[in-house]
Amino acid sequence: MYQPHVFTLTEDGYRGPVPSWRPGAPSVWLVDTDRAAGAARSLAPGILDASELARVEKLVFPADRDCYTAAHVALRLLLGAHQGVAPDAVRLTRERCPSCGGPHGRPATGGGTHFSLSHTRGVALLAFADAPVGVDVERVPEARVVAEISGQLHPAEAAELSALPQPERLAAFARVWTRKEAYLKGEGVGLAGGLNHEHVGTGPLPLDPPGWSVTDVAVPAGYAAAVAVGTAGRAPAEGHDPRK
Incomplete structure (x- = not known):
């Protein structure tokens, strides 16, 4: 299980370590978006771009606005620190979708850095790597949600869930x-x-799809999270294992 770095934001910005990673091993960062909300609101006008600020305004609930703002401020600060540029100078784009070719594939930026962001109320996760990477964090759902969605999973996963007692499911x-x-x-x-x-x-323990390594991420109680990094064409990483 990956132990993420904890991102700490102050009214003056971020003064912590610069994201770095070994080949094939993503760097994962945890943001307490409730704690970072006040500082993020102060910093956002000078860091986020027009589309991000517009997105904040469209969110109805203050908790959602704070979560989005803190997550995206953290993303730009960490990418800027890694690239050696100001956070507002980080250029964010979208790759082409591999399914339809539209401009809504993986988020991307210059310099060969792959990244992914996920947030839910109270928590955000950011992952950086030298290969395609995805990260997700969610609250543990209610039983009703599990019952509604379990049948959409892979048949083996649906069977695994149905065999578990309700408290574990x-x-x-x-x-x-x-x-x-x-x-x-x-x-x-x-x-x-x-x-x-x-x-x-x-x-x-997760099972790895072909060409990918999937690992759970340690997050606060009541949440679950995972990170996936592409391994196609890459020899296994030697030595350091960040999952321990």
């Missing part, structure tokens, strides 16, 4: 959901790629 569903979404985001297709596309498993 919610956490297992949260594991497989975040693993699946992290992998699909890494592929650049998101949930449009289909929840039944690959078997990543509901148990304590």
Whole structure:
């Protein structure tokens, strides 16, 4: 399980370590968006671009606006620190979708850095790597949600869930959901790629789809998270294992 770096934001910005990673090993960062909300609101006008600020204004609930703002301010600060540029100078684009060719594939930036962002109320995760990467964080869902969606998963995953007692099923569903979404985001297709596309498993250890390494991420109680990094054409990383 990956132990993420904790991102700490102050009214003066970010003064922590610069993101770095070994080949094939993503650098994952955890943001407490509630704690960072005040500083993020102050910094956002000078950091976020027009489209991001417009997106904030469209969100109805203050908690959602704070979460989005803190996550995107953190993303630009970390990318800027890694690239050696001001956060407002970071250029964010979208790759072409591998399914339809439209401009809504993986988020991208210059300099060969791959990244992914996910947020839900209270928590955001950011992942950086030298290969395609996807990350996802979610609240552990209610039983109703699990019952409604489990049948859309890979048949083996649906069977695994149905065999579990109810108290264990919610956490297992949260594991497989975040693993699946992290992998699909890494592929650049998101949930449009289909929840039944690959078997990543509901148990304590994820199963790796071809060409990908999927790992759970340590997050606060009540949440689940995972990161997926592309491994196609890459020899296994030697030595350091950030998952321990």
